[in-house]
Every structure is written in structure tokens, then in C-alpha cells.
Amino acid sequence: MKTLNDVAVLAGVSKSTASRALARPELVAPATLQRVVAAAQQLGFVPNRAAQGLARGRTGIIALVLPTISNVFFVPIVAGAQEAAQTAGLQVTININPLTNPEDIARYQRLSQEVDGILLVAPHTADEVLASLNSRVPMVMIDRELAGFESVSVDSASAFAELMVGLVENGHQHIAYVGGPENSWQNAQRIAKMSATAASCAAKLEILGPYPPSLEDGFAIAESVRETGVSVVIPYARDLALGMHIKLRDSEQRAGKDSCTSGDELEVVGYPTQPMVQVDGLLIGETAFGLLERRIAGSQDAPSVLRLPATVLWT
CATH class of the missing domain: 3.40.50.2300 (Response regulator)
Structure with a gap:
């Protein structure tokens, strides 16, 4: 199995430069980047995304927190978020948490230490409980709004x-x-x-x-x-x-x-x-992930509050 060191030798650069070229290409000169990418392709080398993420202090995982798995409304939202995350090279872990008692809150806080960001579906949780969440990572609410928080909802x-x-x-x-x-x-x-x-x-x-x-x-x-x-x-x-x-x-x-x-x-x-x-659940999941990805990348813009349209179908 070819290693990063093999790529560096073939490209004629240091191992750290090869790593930087594959993880943060914007930090490397175009000519150097071209040599490293060509060497990686020639050797069939595939970067370990998990290792790259850990090196940058990230896990490569986001959490999608749902109050229950019995509501079919959440299914397309999960699918939309997963598809968008996969395209971005991230994994989605599903966490069931109704956020109704202190233990639920404690579980949420522990989860926030293990992922890069959280998509939170909490349609019934009291505003004061949500406002008290001390998330250590970026968080986007789905299908509800609360002042000061980023959110994606449907104008049903x-x-x-x-x-x-x-x-x-x-x-x-x-x-x-x-x-x-x-x-x-x-x-x-x-x-x-x-x-x-x-x-x-x-x-x-x-x-x-x-x-x-x-x-x-x-x-x-x-x-x-x-x-x-x-x-x-x-x-x-x-x-x-x-x-x-x-x-x-x-x-x-x-x-x-x-x-x-x-x-x-x-x-x-x-x-x-x-x-x-009719509500487009796939679009909700995709849009929410897009906001979260921007926050994970370091965006300091004011929180976005997006309302997607719902459609009335007359039969």
C-alpha cells in the first residue's frame, strides 16, 4: 500500500508539503500542487480523511439530533443531510434525543464534544431549554426558529x-x-x-x-x-x-x-x-447542512434564518 511518504518522494517535495497539498491545496503553489496530485494519482494514493480531520482538530462527523425515529417527516430530511454531507466528505451520525430532561441535556453536551457540528430537530422543546444549550460546536436548528440561532424551517x-x-x-x-x-x-x-x-x-x-x-x-x-x-x-x-x-x-x-x-x-x-x-424534506436537509458546513469552515456572519416554501397540491 502506497503511503504519503511515497507521494512526497515521487513529487520531489517534503512529506509535510505533500500533506498540505492534499489537505489544504489553497496553501500550496499551483506547480507544487500539480506535481503532488499527479504523484498521488500515479501511485493510487487515497488520503485518509479522518486523519486529515484530526490533524486540523476535526472529526469529520456531524450529528443529526432527532426527537424520535417514529415520525416519517424526518426521513427525507435525514436523506438530504446525508447526501450533502457525503458530497462534502463528511459523515452523519443520527442521535435520538427529545431534550426533555436534565439527562437529555447532558447527553447533548457530551455529543457536542465528539462531532464537528450539530443539526438539531427539536420541534417541541421549550425555548428556554434550547437557549440554555451550551453547544461547543456550530449548530443549526431544523423546522423551528429561535432568536440568535441559525435555522432552516418550512413556511407551512x-x-x-x-x-x-x-x-x-x-x-x-x-x-x-x-x-x-x-x-x-x-x-x-x-x-x-x-x-x-x-x-x-x-x-x-x-x-x-x-x-x-x-x-x-x-x-x-x-x-x-x-x-x-x-x-x-x-x-x-x-x-x-x-x-x-x-x-x-x-x-x-x-x-x-x-x-x-x-x-x-x-x-x-x-x-x-x-x-x-407538500414539503420538500430533502431540500430542508441539504439547506441545513449547507449552513452548518459554512459555520464549521469558520464563517462569522450573523445567524441565517431561512424559511423554505411549502406547496399546496389541489387534487
Whole structure:
């Protein structure tokens, strides 16, 4: 196996110069860099990125901290971050931490000593807890905002408001919003935006919840939502929508109604036959990693607060 010393000898430079050329090419004269790269290619030498990182005081690893692995919303975010990190020559480690108690905070602090940066998904953690985190490395929040912190989120509130306007234009005047988990930052943003939109459209908006965004909870609350007398319901997440649809369709079939033609059917937004809000999770992960990579490289710019658009799909 060829070594860095073999590359240096063939290129006619010192071992330290060869190392610098392969790790920090901007610090080496173009002619020297060309000789070192040519020698490495001729010998089939592949630099050890981990060793290079340790030499610069880095691990080559970033952490993606998630509150749970049960929420499918996080899957494309993870994929987007991993793909971007791989392109940059870094590895992503997944860490499950809801940040709900002192031990969780202690685990987070230990993690921050073992990685180059952290992508933090903490949608339900209290602001004061997040503000108290003493991260030793750069950190970017995903899908929530907090003053003084870098973040990437989705403007789902505006999409939900757009959805409401369209439903009102289609004849719905009494609408329910089935809210997500307690303390959810996105849930609070949506409620504020939808309430303002309902007032401007002269529509009645029922705020229900909070509820966990699960199929089981959608199934459990479906009948109570029907009893509110609304004509359409906008759930916080698609799993809630699917659970409600299954329960309502089952109830109608048991009652001998045709769920496709029943005039008093409660419409559930987010199920494939109804409009839905689409979020590009891959883009969220890629964008968040881009901000983190910039910080790891030493950027001292003011924290960026990015809101990516969500799309309303009318079926």
C-alpha cells in the first residue's frame, strides 16, 4: 500500500508539503500542487480523511439530533443531510434525543464534544431549554426558529392559510384544524396564520387538539371531530388525516352509506383524494447542512434564518 511518504518522494517535495497539498491545496503553489496530485494519482494514493480531520482538530462527523425515529417527516430530511454531507466528505451520525430532561441535556453536551457540528430537530422543546444549550460546536436548528440561532424551517403556516382560502372559495364556511403536539413551534405558527385567514374570509375555524401526529390518534378522534358540525377538517399531519379517513369511512359503511356519495360526508384534507400540503424534506436537509458546513469552515456572519416554501397540491 502506497503511503504519503511515497507521494512526497515521487513529487520531489517534503512529506509535510505533500500533506498540505492534499489537505489544504489553497496553501500550496499551483506547480507544487500539480506535481503532488499527479504523484498521488500515479501511485493510487487515497488520503485518509479522518486523519486529515484530526490533524486540523476535526472529526469529520456531524450529528443529526432527532426527537424520535417514529415520525416519517424526518426521513427525507435525514436523506438530504446525508447526501450533502457525503458530497462534502463528511459523515452523519443520527442521535435520538427529545431534550426533555436534565439527562437529555447532558447527553447533548457530551455529543457536542465528539462531532464537528450539530443539526438539531427539536420541534417541541421549550425555548428556554434550547437557549440554555451550551453547544461547543456550530449548530443549526431544523423546522423551528429561535432568536440568535441559525435555522432552516418550512413556511407551512402560509401554505395552510392558502389551503383555507381555497376551501372557503369552494363553499366551506365551517372548518376544523386538528392541531399537532403540545409545544410544537410549527403548530403555533399555523394556528396564528389560519386564525387570521379565517377572520379575513369570514369563515368559522375550530381549533382542536393538541394531538400526537399518529394514525391511531386520527382514528380515535374522528367521530368527535364530526360532531363539531364542520364540513372539512385540516389535520396537522398526514397520519392524522389517514386515521380519520379510515374511521369515518368505516362508520359510514357500517351505517349503510356510500362514502363516495353521502351528502353529509366530512372531508379530510391530506388524504390522497383531497388537497394536501407538500414539503420538500430533502431540500430542508441539504439547506441545513449547507449552513452548518459554512459555520464549521469558520464563517462569522450573523445567524441565517431561512424559511423554505411549502406547496399546496389541489387534487
